[in-house]
Amino acid sequence: MREDGAVVNGSAVSEGAAVRVGFVLGTSAGGVGRHVRMLARGMTERGVTVVVAGPAATEEAFGFAAAGARFTAVEIADRPRPGADLRAVARLRRVLAGAGVVHAHGLRAGALAALARAGRRQRLVVTLHNAPTAGGAVAAVYGLLERIVAARADLVLVVSPDLGERMRARGARGVAPAVVPAPAPAPSGRDPREVRDALGAGDRPVALTVARLAQQKGLDTLLAAAGHERRPLWAVAGEGPLRADLERGIAAGDLPVRLLGDRGDVPDLLGAADVVVVPSRWEGQPLIVQEALRAGRPLVAADVGGIPGMVGEAALLVPAGDPGALAGAVARVLDDEALRARLAAESARRGAALPGEDDAVDAALAAYAETGA
DSSP states (O other), X not given: OOTTOEEETTBOOOTTOOOSEEEEEOOOSSHHHHHHHHHHHHHHHTTOOEEEEEOXXXXXXXXXXXXXXXXXXXXXXXXXXXXXXXHHHHHHHHHTTTXXXXXXXXXXXXXXXXXXXXXXXXXXXXXXXXOOOOOHHHHHHHHHHHHHHHHHOSEEEESSHHHHHHHHHTTOSOEEEOOXXXXXXXXXXSOHHHHHHHHXXXXXXXXXXXXXXXXXXXXXXXXXXXXXXXXXXEEEEBOOTTHHHHHHHHHHHTOSEEEEESOSOHHHHHHHOSEEEEOOSOOXXXXXXXXXXXXXXXXXXXXXXXXXXXXXXGEEEEOTTOHHHHHHHHHHHHHOHHHHHHHHHHHHHHHHTSOOHHHHHHHHHHHHHHTTO
């Protein structure tokens, strides 16, 4: 990497070099960064020149340059910082000078990219991957950023219908569904009995959740549900800022919940699970739901965001934040073998029809064409 942060396959590139597509992203710990890398790789393989602008940590985590893109470090924070934001806008304006299309991922990245391209004929596409789940000042800032994106983007791609409704209400000129596929699944390499034994489940059923330990994921609801329905081992794979709080809640209630930490064997965990549980306050197109569908596992999930459209009849849907309903739905799946088999069959059917990486690249290129690029 040069002092100015530009990288391409380990080599230096000049800012403002002619590019076809410029991707912009902010801080990412997972899904957004993987999605941008997938698009960058797919487009470069098709002969499209791509530049990616984002925090230096995202290049370290996702390797955009190794995927064939040009990467330039632009520090985009996860919350407003006026001085840093002004510097990011100025840097984006230089970095993306030759882009015919700027495709920003996330609301803050989209708003900064919109300001950076002011006065230019570049097309701006913004993919919104998340919705606000907090109120107060955070929600007010989120609303301001939404209005900037709605006013300035040529097209807003959304991961759920409710996000589309929000952006249309803000005055967005064009809104369309985003295609955000999960990576191709790895095969399960271990016998389910072996995995269950390693989890300490014994003869108990396993209710599996894969989620970052964060407020959006509704894990407080899961803990309360585990207090209602104590038969299964509630296994939670993932890490995050709420670990200590969750550990205290599990200990205080002597709950049958095990925090597994980050895991590299999710396909094995899915193979051992009797039911996959998604208690989130909001989700768009969650990777774990796609993985569960491809694995043919029955689901119990919160009726929020993009989940209903993804799962169809493959899940029992419950209101978000209702531990009694969540526990009751899990109990129904565990108690009713015919229901469990029906959900599993529908899950496998829907999983086989999910879009793949080529579909996502096709959809993005079609979106650019729709803007007149």
